[in-house]
Amino acid sequence: MVGTMAMQLPFIRASRMARTSPHLVGEPCADDEVLLDAPDSRLSPALVAAARGDHVPAASLLLATRVASEWERRDRYVTRLAAFARSRPEWLDAWLATAPQDPDALLVGAQLAVDRAWQSPARAELLREVSPLITAAARGDQRDPVPWRLALDHARGAQAGHTYFEELWAAAVRRAPHHYGCHVAALRYLATYWHGSHHECFDFADRAAQDAPAGALVQALPLRAAFGYLTDDCGPEIPRERLDAAADRAIALSPRLPAADPWPARMRNLLIFVLVCLERWPDATEQLRLNGPYATSFPWDRLSDDPLGHFLRVREDIRVGAAGDPSGHPRNERGGRVRPGDH
Template identity: 30%
Template sequence: MLRRRPSLLIRPELDDRALHVTLTELRPAQQLHGLGAGRTRPLWEPVAALLRATGRDWDRRVHRISVLAGSLPPAVPQRWIADRPDDADALVLQAFALSERAPAEGRAAAHRAEQACLRAARACPEDPTPWLALLSLLDAFAAPARYAVPVWTEAVDRAPWNRTAYHRLLRYLSPRGHGTVPDMMDFAEQGAARAPYGSPLVLLPVAARVELVAHRLRQDPLAAVGAGGHWHEPRAAVEVDAALTGWFHTPAAPHAEAVADLNVLAFALTRIRRPAEAAAVFHRIGRHMTHHPWDLLPDPEGTFRYWRDRSDDRHPT
């Protein structure tokens, strides 16, 4: 009898169950235009409860606020601010939400978002999240890196080795962002070399290689035929080995965006044709596929399923 394969879960909250529950609870609010009709508590209360529970876990707070800002209807942070104008969590969420929307709304919106980020930073002086919201805003409006690096420094001064902070600056410095290949590779190598044992930042060079492939494919879509050559360079194997020994095989506790890093590592292992090690990574991923980096392939979901199913055969449950 054929074994039924579980469906994929592709969602921005990754494997964060509490965040998923909160987003699911608020989903009907989109049909209510954010007015909270028929509700017995404020529309923003589930978000406030989630962020209170998150506390000073900056890694998970950054992840949750960035996902909430991109997923919630604008009425939720707006109503929260109206009801609780000095609530620090509300101010941070509003800053991130305004930064997300500003590119579609123009320069005046960008100025409002910038002011919201700075206000949130004053309200939460120990929190790196407002500075990462400001970094996203600078990215969206193509500010030169000399303006972005001091903002990134404010974030990592508050949360050293924060995974999201490093990956956001990596994208900023990438040729698809506002930097160059040498900028990106140098930042990735230095970050990985300095990261403490067990830190997911040892994957930065692998993520940079993925960015390099994405850049080359954007330059010339026909280059997809030869894109695999980037993974056959000796340096690629060294980077992947470092990620395996320095993070994957360590007893480090899972971080908020571990699923994203596992997908990058699994992708790299499939590209360099190391199926046994890829199977172990897919086994840990389970159903949680991310769009990137699989979107670099002609059939992202089909390729992911192929390798995941091979991992199920190697690691039967």
């Protein structure tokens, strides 16, 4: 049985409480050297081949992650490959035609179907229609938690009830008790189900982090809860010390991950965002050093239609703030500070 934390989602309070070469750590980089959403050295060849219509490298990559139980990387690769297939689907169509029962092809296809449905005004109805695709992907490998992360996202978009979501959550954590993607999906469901109840979201995230190994990405889940609070105008105030504690957990995790590498860049970009909101300039400067030249669309796309440009402006804010000017803050496109509601 998984840990107590993993099985206690607090749903109803009333009923029950494209550069891949190494970058030197700390090496300054000019604005034109910063890369947005750069793939890592394993994903890049798969994307290049997919652009030529060749699915074999993508199939080999996902098979390798499944054999080695690299669930965090698998989750990220599936998401990126599905995003690529939204505009260039030929390679995925060929893969599914060649190997219609391949669990890796089924998973990318299911992710793509969810992504497409998510953008529609008829999201809930369309998402219900793609449920069989997720079921087929989940049957492909009983060890794999990634189809269950997709199922959790799907349930949120389809406005599923808490009982059904709890069943999915239990199935997910049986497979991988500390899988970050599943925990983020659960946190986002909680934020939607209890809109504005950030204390409950923090409680869930803190329990998850306390239960996880020191090097697990779930250590950054409280940081994700802090981001949700900092970009939302609903709910009671969260004490500053709780926001700082969330940032501190992610700061402790960051040196355990590869430096100046695309793989942990998304976590570090989120950490930089929160640290700047908290005006912790020296810590933000250190995370920029560890991050190297890698910007990610999230979280900056929540503030601007130009996430790379916004990241570069925040980078300058950090330089100014570290020099003693308190005026630097993450800004929205109008140039103001990040305020609740700017998302």
